[in-house]
Amino acid sequence: MSPSPARSGLCSSGRSLTTRDLLANLIDYAELPAGPQSIAVGCSGGRPRTCGIVEILAQRLRDNGREVEVSHHHAHLPRVLKRATS
Structure with missing residues (x-):
């Protein structure tokens, strides 16, 4: 079973990029x-998912001895979804 679109992206090789892959890549990069000096994560319409990813990433980096500061700049704003135009 392939990952759902909400839990995956597409990497440059064309294979599915899971959340686990994304976190591993960001940790390796950091x-x-x-x-x-900073890593920004964003998603249109997916604020709860990105906040969770940031918190997991921060904890894993702290576990590796890194000093991490987390800021959720727009988490307090309402979720905005645009309606399709016909």
Whole structure:
């Protein structure tokens, strides 16, 4: 059974990218010697999912000894979905 669209994306190789793959890739990226000072995660219409991903990522980085600060910039705003036009 393939992952649902809500739990996956498509990576450049064309294979399905699961949430687990995404987290592993972000952790590997953050652990690079010249790694990022910040990582931003966003999703249109999927705020609860992205907040959860950020919290899991932050905890895993803390477990690896990294100092992490989390900020959910728009979590307090209402979810906005655009209606299809005919």
